[in-house]
Structures are given as C-alpha cells and as structure tokens.
Amino acid sequence: MATHLLDLQQLSIGEINDLLDLAQHYRDGGPLPDCSGAIVANLFFENSTRTQYSFQTAEERLNMRVISFVPETSSLQKNESFYDTVKTFDSFGVNALVIRHSENEYYNDLVGHVRAAILNGGDGTGSHPTQSLLDLLTIRQEFGGFEGLKAVIAGDIAHSRVAHTNYDIMTRLGMEVVMSGPKEYMEDRYPYEPFDEAVATSDVVMMLRVQRERHPDGTPFDPARYHREYGLSAKRAASMKKGAIIMHPAPVNRGVEVADEVVECRRSRIFKQMENGAFVRMAALVRALES
Ligand code: NCD
Numbered sequence: 001m002a003t004h005l006l007d008l009q010q011l012s013i014g015e016i017n018d019l020l021d022l023a024q025h026y027r028d029g030g031p032l033p034d035c036s037g038a039i040v041a042n043l044f045f046e047n048s049t050r051t052q053y054s055f056q057t058a059e060e061r062l063n064m065r066v067i068s069f070v071p072e073t074s075s076l077q078k079n080e081s082f083y084d085t086v087k088t089f090d091s092f093g094v095n096a097l098v099i100r101h102s103e104n105e106y107y108n109d110l111v112g113h114v115r116a117a118i119l120n121g122g123d124g125t126g127s128h129p130t131q132s133l134l135d136l137l138t139i140r141q142e143f144g145g146f147e148g149l150k151a152v153i154a155g156d157i158a159h160s161r162v163a164h165t166n167y168d169i170m171t172r173l174g175m176e177v178v179m180s181g182p183k184e185y186m187e188d189r190y191p192y193e194p195f196d197e198a199v200a201t202s203d204v205v206m207m208l209r210v211q212r213e214r215h216p217d218g219t220p221f222d223p224a225r226y227h228r229e230y231g232l233s234a235k236r237a238a239s240m241k242k243g244a245i246i247m248h249p250a251p252v253n254r255g256v257e258v259a260d261e262v263v264e265c266r267r268s269r270i271f272k273q274m275e276n277g278a279f280v281r282m283a284a285l286v287r288a289l290e291s
Contacts, residue, residue, distance in 0.1 A: 002117035003288050006107050007127040008169045016169070020137050022283035023276065026061075027137075032282075035062040038096065038289055041089040043069045044121065045082065045101045050250055050274055051121045051130065055098050058281035067094065083109055090114040096288050117288035119281075125214065128161040130284055131249055132169050134277040135162075138269050139204060141276075142245055147174035152198035154180040154230065155208030155257055158187055159215070162249045163208060178202075181230050185210075195230055200239045206247040207232050207257045223256045232258045237267060245269045 008016065026032065040059050044052045052068075059066045067089070076085060082101060089097060097114065099106070100121035107118055122128040136146070143149055151170055157163045157179045167190060170177045178193040179186055186192055199205055212221060227233070232246065237259075240246075246258070246268045254260040263270060 002115060003290065004107070004111065004118040004120075005129055005284050005288060006111075006118065006120050008129045008132055008165060009127075013172065016133070016136070016173075019133055019280070019283045019287060020140060022286065023133070023137050023279040024141075026282045027276065027279040032062060033286055035064045035286070035289060038062075038064045039067065039092075039094045040064050040096045040098060040285065041067040041069060041092075041094045041116075042098045042121075043086060043089065043100075045071055045076075045099070046122065048100055048121065050277060051100060051128075052098075054274065054277040055119075055121065055130075055281045055285075057278040058285055061278070062282055062285060064285070082106065083113075086110055086114065090116050096285060119284055119288055122161055124161065125159050125164065126161050127165040128249075129165060130277070130281055131162050132165040133284070134273055134280040135166060135206070135247060135249070136169065136173070137276045137280055138247065138273050139245075141272075142269070143203065146170065148176075149203045150176040150178070150201060151204035151206060152178050152180050152193065152195075152202040153206045153208065154195060154198065154232075156185045156210045157181060157190065157208070158185050159211040160208050166206065175204075181208075182226075196236065196239070199232070199236050201241065203241060203244050204247060205232065205240060205244060206249075207252075208249070209251060209253055209257060223253070227256055227259070231256060232262055234259055234261055234265075237262050237265060240267060247273060250274065 094116050096117045098119045098121050102124050104124035104126040106123050153163045167177050179190040180195045180198045248270045
C-alpha cells in the first residue's frame with residue numbers, strides 16, 4: 001500500500017512531529033537514505049514555482065529520478081482527462097506522484113486506482129499539506145514549539161488552501177489562530193480579529209496573497225487601497241510583539257499585502273520558509289517511499 005500525503009488531517013500529531021524531526025535532521029546535514037532507485041513524477045496542473053521546484057530540489061538531493069510534466073505540451077491539449085493523465089504516469093511504474101490541481105480533493109478519484117504514492121502539492125482551495133509542514137518547521141525553529149502561540153492569518157482566507165490547512169493543524173497543535181483581512185474574504189467558521197489588533201498581539205503574522213485567479217471575473221480590486229487597509233506596512237510591522245515573526249507562503253505581491261521593505265526585514269521568515277520547504281519535502285518523499 002502506498003503512503004499518500006493528501007492532507008494533514010490524516011496524520012496524528014506524533015506523525016507530524018516525526019516529519020518535522022526528519023526535515024530538521026536533513027536541514028542539519030544528517031545522512032540521507034539511498035533513494036536512487038526511485039522515480040518521481042511531478043504533475044503540476046496549476047502554476048507553481050516554490051512547491052514544484054522545491055519538490056524537485058528535494059528529489060535531486062535524494063538522488064531520485066525526476067519526470068516533470070508540462071501540461072502545455074501534453075495530451076491534455078488533445079482533451080485527455082486529468083484522471084487518464086495521472087493513470088498514464090502510474091502505469092509507467094513511477095514510485096511517487098506529486099500532484100497539484102485546481103479541483104478540491106482531486107485525489108479522491110485517484111486513491112485506490114493508482115499504485116504510486118500521491119503527494120498533494122495543493123488541491124484547489126482545499127489543502128496544502130507540505131506548505132503547512134514547512135510553516136510549522138519555521139515556527140518550531142523560532143519558538144521551540146507551538147502550544148500557547150498566537151497566529152493571525154491575514155488576507156484572502158476564503159480562497160486559500162494555506163489558510164485552511166494551517167488553521168486546522170495549528171489549532172490541533174495548541175495554537176490560537178485568528179483570521180483577518182477584508183470581510184468579503186472571511187469565512188464564518190473562523191474567529192475574526194481586526195487587522196491592527198491582530199498584528200500587534202500575535203507571535204506569527206502570516207500574510208496571504210489575494211488570489212485573484214480564483215475570484216469571479218470583474219471583482220474590483222484596488223492594490224493601493226488594499227495595502228492601506230490590510231497591508232503589512234513598516235509601521236504596522238513595528239507594532240508587532242517582541243520576537244514575533246512575519247510569514248507568507250509566497251508568491252508575494254510586494255507593496256500590496258506586504259510592503260516591499262518588510263519582505264526581507266529582520267522579522268521576516270519568508271525566505272527561510274522556502275529554505276525549509278525543500279527539507280520538508282525530502283521528509284515527505286522519504287515517508288511516501290518507505291512503505
Ligand atoms: C500558495 C499556493 O499555491 O497555495 N503558494 C505556495 O504554494 N507557496 C499560495 C499562493 O499562491 O498565494
């Protein structure tokens with residue numbers, strides 16, 4: 001049986017800590033397993049820079065062999081379905097399939113029909129397990145744990161798989177999590193806090209991009225106004241608690257949700273998140289191939 005990584009709800013807290021420990025072990029230069037016999041197919045049906053290429057970096061570091069699928073030059077253009085495309089790679093006998101797709105829970109159609117392990121690189125507005133794991137690793141490196149920390153996730157909550165996955169896992173780990181941003185992007189199931197108050201009282205200020213590609217065409221959006229009302233300006237960043245950190249899954253729209261000069265400021269861990277991403281994905285791949 002393949003060990004899929006579909007969302008974090010399937011994992012116990014113990015299993016999550018094991019993955020973080022393994023990622024930290026790789027980050028600290030610990031020995032790597034021999035994965036040179038494994039072939040991994042990266043199937044990104046949705047755009048991606050960080051997730052796709054940090055998976056590839058992780059695969060290269062583990063000496064795996066990598067197939068990178070390019071939707072634009074594939075038989076998708078001949079109307080081949082998502083399901084048949086994935087089944088094709090599975091038929092080749094690859095060991096793992098890293099998949100990103102715009103449909104929530106796309107993997108439900110695949111589980112039981114593929115032999116390879118599926119690693120979810122993001123499903124629609126559903127979940128993004130490896131992003132949350134790298135966020136957790138970054139938080140743990142900073143604070144040594146999770147219990148009692150407060151995080152605000154601010155921005156386009158409704159369209160963000162990062163917000164959804166992080167809210168669930170962070171609260172399971174004993175963190176207090178509030179959402180903030182424009183009311184039209186909030187969801188009733190989450191606690192809301194006004195932006196300035198949340199920024200000033202949180203240990204983790206996680207900013208999100210407004211995911212306009214998921215909005216209905218013609219939704220008005222004024223970047224300058226957004227920045228004034230919900231952007232992490234230098235002034236707002238200066239109001240943060242001592243020791244508090246800034247995070248963002250990226251891509252960042254500099255000057256919109258985060259001021260240009262804040263992106264790489266002392267409190268920002270945005271590029272450290274990316275660094276951690278490759279190590280977390282190494283851990284996730286090794287776990288997937290272990291069974
Ligand atoms: C995010 C995603 O694709 O869910 N980015 C990422 O994976 N690092 C968030 C986003 O696109 O804004």
